[in-house]
Amino acid sequence: MKISPMIRNNICLNAHPAGCAKDVEEQVLRVLDKMKGTVPAKSPRHALVIGCSSGYGLASRIVAAFGYGASTLGISFEREPAASKTGSPGWYTNRAVDRLAAQRGIAAKSYSVDAFSKEAKRLAIEEARAQGYAYDLVIYSLASPVRVDPETGTMYRSVIKPIGTSYSGTTADPFTGKLAQASVEPASAQEVADTVKVMGGEDWKLWIDALAQAGVLKKGALSVAYSYIGPPLSHPIYKDGTIGKAKENLEHAARSLNIHYADLDFKAFISINKAVVTRSSAVIPIIPLYISALFKVMKDDGSHEDCLDQMARLFSDRLYLGSGKTVPVDSEGRIRLDELEMRDSVQNKVVELMGKINEENLPLLSDLEGFKADFLRVHGFGIPGVDYQAEVDPLA
């Protein structure tokens, strides 16, 4: 079959197998290029990447494996393909990572399994035991709308809503170029609690506890979970909303893990990353318009970064600086990779642009095209060199 993007309400329902593989190949080449001629002062040896198949998790895995030579075990939850239907993008990106790693003699294995389940933890522990290693890096990069509690079997849903008052803001549809007002009613107390249950730190702690109890968390291991703060204009829907509450809980989890596993010399970090286009960020009201304006400003001043640039910097300039050097953090103990996005010079221009944007000048004042291109790329579409007219077997 020929595969072209099927998009509904900023969600892409399919993926292109060859395009997803090409995207991974290009990210691998980029990281090899970034690392050319450098000998890292310190490296992870065995990385576990939870949420490994797209966005920040995929980029983290590519940097760990191809930039630093670490073995990687990737955990993500994918939709399998059928003869007439493609799998999720991650189904194909995981296969590409495993294949490219094998070609270079780097150990890499991917499991499609619900990361919130006991089964996922069991698989990661068994793999470490079978290979005779312990994880020295655990990346926690899940973005999920639902979580089934592994003890009770109850399913919880996360929502992206403001707390206390309703929110309305302008949002852009990258595929029609239309602007619309998005209004979101405030979350109920139950919705706040459920979002914290899904996207907060409970499962991250369960992972670290399971690995430590099984003896497969190496002394001195690092773990990083990702978060976002963003500018004041997004706070009502993000930082001060349901998702922000979950991220606060993630920060609490980092602090309690650090106390609990101090004997293991284990360190848990929250890394505040830059706004980028991923499958998850496209569905948050106002974010597509904000990102389009942000990309315009950051591309114009030469400071634009995508997931791979950010994760390469996380490893080289934060986590693996060399012996005796501590990981640079802010006053709250968080790694900051959003410092370029949050500069006044950038934010003032973004606010100015967002104040002027209307449907006519949208293509000129924003980088909505860049948003659209990145969004398509995440699903394997619009990538130069891929023959989209060719017949493809989704199962191949």
Ligand SMILES: NC(=O)c1ccc[n+]([C@@H]2O[C@H](COP(=O)([O-])OP(=O)(O)OC[C@H]3O[C@@H](n4cnc5c(N)ncnc54)[C@H](O)[C@@H]3O)[C@@H](O)[C@H]2O)c1
């Ligand atoms: N996108 C941004 O702009 C941005 C900015 C800063 C921080 N972050 C944070 O980065 C993290 C990753 O987000 P992303 O934007 O890269 O998202 P993404 O949608 O690109 O990736 C999410 C990953 O989680 C996996 N996943 C989801 N549910 C799962 C489950 N039940 N079991 C196993 N795997 C599952 C997906 O398969 C995928 O690999 C999140 O914590 C997010 O808040 C994102």
